[in-house]
Amino acid sequence: MSSGNLIIGIDGGGSKTRVAIADMAGSLLLYHEYPRAASRYKDHAAQENVHTAIHAALAKAGRSLSDVGGIAAGVAGFDKDEDLVWVQELTNLPGLSCPRWHVNDAIVAHYGALVAKPGIVAISGTGSNIFSINESGAHLRNYDYYHYAPSAARFLSYETVYEVLAGHTDSSDQPLIDAMLRYWGAASLMELNRIGLNGFRLGEQERNRVFASFAPTVTQAALEGGSLAQRVCNRAIHQLLVGIKLLARNFSSDPVPVACIGSVILSPYFQHRLVELSGDSADAGFEIVTTQFPPAIGAILYAMEQLQIPINDEVITTLEQARNLYEEE
Numbered sequence: 001m002s003s004g005n006l007i008i009g010i011d012g013g014g015s016k017t018r019v020a021i022a023d024m025a026g027s028l029l030l031y032h033e034y035p036r037a038a039s040r041y042k043d044h045a046a047q048e049n050v051h052t053a054i055h056a057a058l059a060k061a062g063r064s065l066s067d068v069g070g071i072a073a074g075v076a077g078f079d080k081d082e083d084l085v086w087v088q089e090l091t092n093l094p095g096l097s098c099p100r101w102h103v104n105d106a107i108v109a110h111y112g113a114l115v116a117k118p119g120i121v122a123i124s125g126t127g128s129n130i131f132s133i134n135e136s137g138a139h140l141r142n143y144d145y146y147h148y149a150p151s152a153a154r155f156l157s158y159e160t161v162y163e164v165l166a167g168h169t170d171s172s173d174q175p176l177i178d179a180m181l182r183y184w185g186a187a188s189l190m191e192l193n194r195i196g197l198n199g200f201r202l203g204e205q206e207r208n209r210v211f212a213s214f215a216p217t218v219t220q221a222a223l224e225g226g227s228l229a230q231r232v233c234n235r236a237i238h239q240l241l242v243g244i245k246l247l248a249r250n251f252s253s254d255p256v257p258v259a260c261i262g263s264v265i266l267s268p269y270f271q272h273r274l275v276e277l278s279g280d281s282a283d284a285g286f287e288i289v290t291t292q293f294p295p296a297i298g299a300i301l302y303a304m305e306q307l308q309i310p311i312n313d314e315v316i317t318t319l320e321q322a323r324n325l326y327e328e329e
Contacts, residue, residue, distance in 0.1 A: 073090060
């Protein structure tokens with residue numbers, strides 16, 4: 001096994017691969033983003049992407065694989081035991097001989113957002129997931145109820161396009177329709193309809209990526225009062241609330257802290273509505289709280305816990321003092 005003194009934390013939960021490197025005391029050396037996904041469900045080259053991201057991060061830090069004493073990766077799509085076969089290959093690099101831990105990306109998101117204290121993380125960006133660790137230490141997901149909140153970026157865009165083509169619009173939606181036509185390079189809704197009938201001229205992974213990129217236009221239209229955008233966003237928010245409240249039933253505390261992660265749920269419209277709804281009634285059962293650290297830092301904390309390194313106030317303070325490293329990305 002390696003006697004290295006560095007820890008690598010990987011966030012493979014979105015459209016990018018994020019790598020954090022810290023020493024065993026929690027002093028953050030580097031935070032690096034690689035613009036490709038770490039999940040094979042999002043990119044067929046996921047293994048190559050993660051290997052490249054790790055090598056690039058170590059090179060930027062002026063260190064090598066022999067310096068690594070532990071690595072933890074949170075990976076989107078790691079939901080079944082059989083997934084471990086491809087997930088383990090993400091960190092299987094020649095020359096790396098340290099302990100490696102692989103978990104679902106929601107777990108490292110929770111460790112970062114709430115420093116593994118009891119609470120819920122609601123994730124809505126490239127994907128959608130609601131995950132919690134309750135007071136007894138149980139790991140619970142909305143998926144355990146066979147519930148899914150279709151609030152990921154691509155779903156907002158798909159639903160918006162379908163509603164527009166179905167004619168479910170009014171005058172407040174015209175700016176959104178104009179932006180949609182420009183985005184797809186269509187001169188009219190009839191032409192957009194023809195593009196849609198042809199599968200939007202894209203394969204599945206690329207189509208999902210292109211639709212996801214339009215989501216900020218939808219959430220901005222909702223913020224500006226567009227009727228259709230608000231209906232689409234409100235439906236997604238409602239399902240997020242359903243998932244949050246399902247998990248909140250498994251806590252003894254009231255209210256249950258909920259941290260939000262992802263470009264969709266952190267958009268101004270979603271945040272305003274969620275904060276408003278959490279305070280809507282005395283029995284809301286949850287409160288929106290500030291996320292403490294990003295998921296890649298959560299992966300560092302997870303690895304420290306596995307290495308039996310105490311995560312005390314000094315470690316947290318040290319990581320907070322390096323906030324400029326991961327916020328500048």
